[in-house]
Amino acid sequence: MSNGHHPRFSRRGLLTAAGAALAGTAVTPVIRPAAAAPATFTHPGMLHSAGDLNRARVRVGAGQDPWLSGWNRLIANAHARPTWVANPQATIIRGGTGQNYGILYNDIHAAYQNALRWRISGDTAAADCARDILNAWSATLTTVTGNADRFLAAGIYGWQFANAAELMRGYSGFDLARFQRMMLGVFYPVNNDFLTNHNDACISNYWANWDLCTMASIMAIGILCDDTAKYDQAVNYFKNGPGNGSISRAVPFVYASQGLAQWQESGRDQGHSLMGMGQMGAICEMAWNQGDDLYSYDNTRFMRAAEYVARYNLGNEVPFTTYTWGTGQNCATATQTVISAAGRGQIRPVWDQLYYHYYGRLRRSVPNIAAIAGLGRPEGGGGDYGSNSGGFDQLGFGTLMYAK
Template structure:
């Protein structure tokens, strides 16, 4: 069941759903909205909720329950999304974790593939447990999570260590959030790992950017670390960390804040240019996934960042989708400072590199803007339809790019 009737058209900017979520997992709220008896109130989402909703990251109660009911009924597109999950080898209850004390991304001795494969296995097994109630999958998810929290002490490497801390931090926290109440899961130890291994790197990157010029790193570097801080805040009921991430989204000095990640808006066309559009389209679509994950996790806690800044993100996703569908979009020269001296570089044209690449980042956006909000997003819709049903880690190659998103948006967000 959607949290907002598809026939409602709330004001497009800066809505708060917090009042709708002060119930057990949002159940009563979802029912009330479905009945047309609740309204969204204005707010700016400046503070964490007084009480965090659990589960409350990429999947709150409403999404999980809808997928469970629809799959059981054999309804599409949920059923085909479910089938995409169950044939993925990472979702098998026979998965054996391979925890490491030290994870290295970048430089000599890289082994971070062991981490992202296990994280996606934990997440996919957790989804199978939540949707089908299979305890074998739950036991496997917990076995993976417990093995890593008992073993991992360090994430290191060259600058890429910050990518590992961000991407795998928020993904790990999402898997744990789904299993937080399951018997045998050592949630306290897992929280300690997130706070001691991942958060310090996330925080250091947003504060210092690896001692480089603040514009040196692409938006995705900030965004993945913002996602990790937000997810850790929710997992640990830590309001200060939640606020840190949301405030950075709104006001941060680096490229992950909304106006830096999306520097140019073409309001007359309903489009907006992404910071990495002149780099390549694979990383640009990664940015859509990172922004979508951030906005969805905040939405689950009652904050509408999807609509923040007059739907700036929606306009950007429309822009990215339109270009990757083979159509023309406007482009403004993008100039930034690099290295430690902030030496300037410029990109004068949009990049066609990896144009049309398939990434499972579109259904989360389509179902939010078109179904929850009732807005017209034709390019996002066309991209979503071209990718559907979305898979997850392991379905898009064996290299790290195929594990940048948790995926399965068709199964989890269809409305």
């Protein structure tokens, strides 16, 4: 179907029924309209479901590759050491004077990696470390600020922080309620301001990734806080939003006969195009684990875009349609006539999630995604791809968590 949903059944309804069945409770499946908000959220239900975590635990325990190679990549990362000590700040600044946001993203990735380490190995020292990082920040952080880049900080680090907390839900001593208050009071207002007002700029001024990280944060906060309105805000923007993060604007041109589609930032550079694969991929995976198939929405529009970005970064040619948009506050016209080769061929940990979804789950032919994923396997995470912020735009470890 063009919108990615079965005409009669909702994955969310099936997931709810399956979860109850796994818990040993007999249920009659509740079939909801595909567009309905979740009656209850599935937990864990962001980037990693209970099934993902169990598969990784079993396969690593059995010493099987590629999971074992992915695990070894995780435990070799300094951020995954249970000795990591948090450095919480009351104010995080990205952009302008006094930037300190690197402190935040390093601590987030340490919390996430230690949470994964615990979930897969049962190492309670790692769990204690992750818990202590999350608790320290929720007790301290009050403000995310800076120039316009503050919106990137609230977006990227919002969804990543929420994912770390989701893995720690229910762990002894983790103050989930206080963490939820931080996400609702510090991150969400900045997210909502951007998605609503776009920093008072022309609606097309900001690149797709600005919307996407904001949408991902709002979706993750919705799941973490069992807030259907926020979850639906993100899903609805993905489908119909006026900014460049909505699917038809993030992927403006489709080359159906070639199985490709042009990504909105392709004429800018390839580093940001790869970032877009990770940001939209995070949205799609979180929605999938709550019963919404955005991966296939609009005739697999995102899959075609991922094939396009992968194909070009493998060194192959792709079509390019002149891209024109409005900039600044007055929507002054800007135009790109050719695809950008800047940053072409770099490796980022965004591909295994897409490969193991489109091929592993759906058995779709994705030759370019398959080829580029193979070059980066086993995928690492924050700290494995340089020390600047770009190396922390994705949580990573897709080989460990998504291989099927």
